[in-house]
Amino acid sequence: MKFQERETDMTEFFGDLAADSHGTADDRPPLVFLHGLTYDRRQWGRVLHELAVADPGRRAVVFDLPGHGDSPLRDSYRSADVVGVVHEAVTAAGLDRPIIVGHSLGGALATIYAANHPARGVVNVDQPVLVGGFRDVLLRAEPVLRGPEWRQVWNSMLAGMQIELLPADVQELVRTATTPRQDLLLGYWGDLLATPAEELAGLRTRDMGAIRAKGATYHHISGNELAPAYRSWLESVLPEVAVTVLPGSGHFPHLTHPAEVAAILAG
Structure with a gap:
C-alpha cells in the first residue's frame, strides 16, 4: 500500500469536514480519527490497514x-470552534458516542471534544495536554511566526519530532503529506498565544475531570516516556488513565507501530 495515497478515493463530507468512512455501525464503539497540525487524514492509513x-x-x-x-x-x-465543527461532523455521520483518536494537535482536540460532547473514550497519540514550556517557545517565536520568515518556526518544530527514527517510507509521508501554512499555525496555536498558561492548565484539568465524571476511557500513547511531572499530573486528574510507550517512534508512534495502535483500538 502506498501511504501517500488515500485509503479510498471516495471522499465524503459530513458537515463541513472531508472524510473517509469505513465499516458499518454495530455494537462496537465507532472510532473518529483526528490528525495533527498541517497534516491530513492520510496520516491514519497504516493504522486503518492494521485495524x-x-x-x-x-x-x-x-x-x-x-x-x-x-x-x-x-x-x-480556535479550539472551541474547531471542536464544534468536529461535533457537527460526528453528528452528521451518525456516530453514537465515539472513541476519539487524535495525534498531536488532534490529541488535544480529542480531549476537549470528549470533555464537552458525548464520547466513550479518548486515545491521545503523543500530545501532552498541558502546554508546559511549549507555550513559552511559541511566545518567543511569535514575532517571526507572524512575519515572512514564519516557516523557520515550523521547521524548528519538525526538527524536534525525531523524524529520523522512522522507517524510510514513513519519513517520506511525514515530510511530503503536509501543508504548512501561516494561517494554520497562527490559527490553531491562537489559544496558546493568547491565553495565560495558568488558565490553560485550569481548562485542561477541568476537561479531565469532565471525562472522568462521564466514565469515558483515556489512553495516552507516546513515543517516549512521559515527563515525570506530567505523568504525575495526568494520573492525579485521571487515575484510570492508561499509558503506553512505543519506543523508537518519536512523535509518530501511530506510523511506526500501527499494529500496536490498532490492537489498542480493537481492545
Whole structure:
C-alpha cells in the first residue's frame, strides 16, 4: 500500500469536514480519527490497514480538520470552534458516542471534544495536554511566526519530532503529506498565544475531570516516556488513565507501530 495515497478515493463530507468512512455501525464503539497540525487524514492509513485485520468491519471515520486536506478554510481555528465543527461532523455521520483518536494537535482536540460532547473514550497519540514550556517557545517565536520568515518556526518544530527514527517510507509521508501554512499555525496555536498558561492548565484539568465524571476511557500513547511531572499530573486528574510507550517512534508512534495502535483500538 502506498501511504501517500488515500485509503479510498471516495471522499465524503459530513458537515463541513472531508472524510473517509469505513465499516458499518454495530455494537462496537465507532472510532473518529483526528490528525495533527498541517497534516491530513492520510496520516491514519497504516493504522486503518492494521485495524481492518485486528477488528474487521469496525466503524471508523477519518476527518480532515478545518483548513486541512479537502476540508474548507475557516475564519477561526480556535479550539472551541474547531471542536464544534468536529461535533457537527460526528453528528452528521451518525456516530453514537465515539472513541476519539487524535495525534498531536488532534490529541488535544480529542480531549476537549470528549470533555464537552458525548464520547466513550479518548486515545491521545503523543500530545501532552498541558502546554508546559511549549507555550513559552511559541511566545518567543511569535514575532517571526507572524512575519515572512514564519516557516523557520515550523521547521524548528519538525526538527524536534525525531523524524529520523522512522522507517524510510514513513519519513517520506511525514515530510511530503503536509501543508504548512501561516494561517494554520497562527490559527490553531491562537489559544496558546493568547491565553495565560495558568488558565490553560485550569481548562485542561477541568476537561479531565469532565471525562472522568462521564466514565469515558483515556489512553495516552507516546513515543517516549512521559515527563515525570506530567505523568504525575495526568494520573492525579485521571487515575484510570492508561499509558503506553512505543519506543523508537518519536512523535509518530501511530506510523511506526500501527499494529500496536490498532490492537489498542480493537481492545
